[in-house]
Amino acid sequence: MNADLPKHREVRSFVRREGRITQGQRRALQEQLPQREWPTGTPLPLAVTGRRAPLTLEIGAGDGENIAAVAAARPAEDFIACEVHGPGVGHLLLRAETFGLTNLWVAQRDVNELLAGLPNAALSSVYLFFPDPWPKKRHQKRRIFQADLLNALARTLARHGCVFVATDCADYARWMLEQIAAAPGWYNLAGAGLCAPRLRRREVTKFERKALREGRSIFDFVLALR
Numbered sequence: 410m411n412a413d414l415p416k417h418r419e420v421r422s423f424v425r426r427e428g429r430i431t432q433g434q435r436r437a438l439q440e441q442l443p444q445r446e447w448p449t450g451t452p453l454p455l456a457v458t459g460r461r462a463p464l465t466l467e468i469g470a471g472d473g474e475n476i477a478a479v480a481a482a483r484p485a486e487d488f489i490a491c492e493v494h495g496p497g498v499g500h501l502l503l504r505a506e507t508f509g510l511t512n513l514w515v516a517q518r519d520v521n522e523l524l525a526g527l528p529n530a531a532l533s534s535v536y537l538f539f540p541d542p543w544p545k546k547r548h549q550k551r552r553i554f555q556a557d558l559l560n561a562l563a564r565t566l567a568r569h570g571c572v573f574v575a576t577d578c579a580d581y582a583r584w585m586l587e588q589i590a591a592a593p594g595w596y597n598l599a600g601a602g603l604c605a606p607r608l609r610r611r612e613v614t615k616f617e618r619k620a621l622r623e624g625r626s627i628f629d630f631v632l633a634l635r
């Protein structure tokens with residue numbers, strides 16, 4: 410046996426898939442990504458953004474429907490969109506270009522790697538909207554919302570910061586409530602076992618539109634550190 414091989418395969422919350430990419434998305438990835446890429450390592454946000462401003466991270470930002478709209482509406486704040494899917498990142502970069510955003514950075518990597526490279530208390534808010542539900546029992550270990558992520562967020566979220574979550578999967582919502590209850594240091598702002606009202610500034614994304622069309626309920630949560 411090769412001693413250099415890792416003993417356990419890392420369980421990821423996503424499957425690498427290329428998907429169809431448009432010419433515009435490809436161009437945006439080539440031209441825009443180098444200018445907007447959040448650097449790896451542990452850069453102080455100030456060294457990247459050039460100013461002291463609240464910094465919000467969206468995990469699994471998809472096509473950027475939410476983060477680009479929020480960044481456009483709040484030019485005095487800074488944003489990082491984290492997304493692994495190439496066409497999604499391309500789409501997100503096109504939106505950033507169309508809106509002329511100067512306050513949005515992109516991290517095209519696993520959010521666990523991004524968080525490991527951020528300094529303590531760097532983030533003022535975190536969004537996690539419609540994470541992949543991994544509904545089959547044997548796949549649930551892939552769910553992104555679990556102890557490792559909550560531990561990494563507990564270190565990187567600033568005092569009085571919040572994590573905003575939404576899902577259209579009732580089973581995932583129950584799982585989230587269990588994870589919050591079991592996570593040291595976190596509490597559910599709406600009260601144990603309860604959903605929060607819909608976040609007013611959350612854009613309706615294609616995942617939410619599909620869920621609503623198909624008659625599913627949406628569950629919102631807001632978590633804070635004790």
Ligand SMILES: C[S@@+](CC[C@H](N)C(=O)[O-])C[C@H]1O[C@@H](n2cnc3c(N)ncnc32)[C@H](O)[C@@H]1O
Pocket residue numbers: 422423468469470471472474491492493494497518519520521537538539540541553614615616617
């Ligand atoms: C169901 S989609 C939702 C996208 C978006 N939030 C929305 O509502 O349109 C979930 C996204 O999370 C991304 N994702 C999953 N695991 C991730 C990880 N560990 N790091 C970064 N992105 C991830 C996937 O590539 C996918 O685009």
